[in-house]
Amino acid sequence: MCLTIKKGTGKRRAKKDIKVSKVLIKAGDEFFTLYQYFKVSIDGVYYVKMDRQRAERIQYCDNVKYFSPSVHAGLHSYLSRATAELELEWCGEEQCIIVECTIPKGSYYYLGEDDDIVSDTLCYPNKF
Secondary structure (H helix, E strand, C coil), X not given: CCEEECCCCCCEECCXXXXXXXXXXXXXXXXXXXXXXXXXXXXXXXXXXXXXXXXXXXXXCCCCEEEEEEEEECEEEECCHHHHHHHHHHHCCCEEEEEEEEECCCCEEEEECCCEEEECEEECCCCC
């Protein structure tokens, strides 16, 4: 999954905690991220170095092509639960859940064009 950086924005630092929604796959008592299938823990705090690309070729259904800055490495989530619910269709046969997480104050993040957000820190709740 990659994030196309919202036009007119750049890397930001959270001035307060940001509540976000994250889609996870539930496999028994374990939880995994939807695209990378990375195992996450209840009450876990995850850190990653974000990887911003200067230009990424993007092609839309109408065959319009343009170059836009994007982020490929980072902790992806959604600003609204409604948008996260749209991701549930990608789960197929898997059982997926939406978890309300927090990007803590002081974390770095990028806003995306699709109500998505990528951060360098993401805190999971103490229960799902």
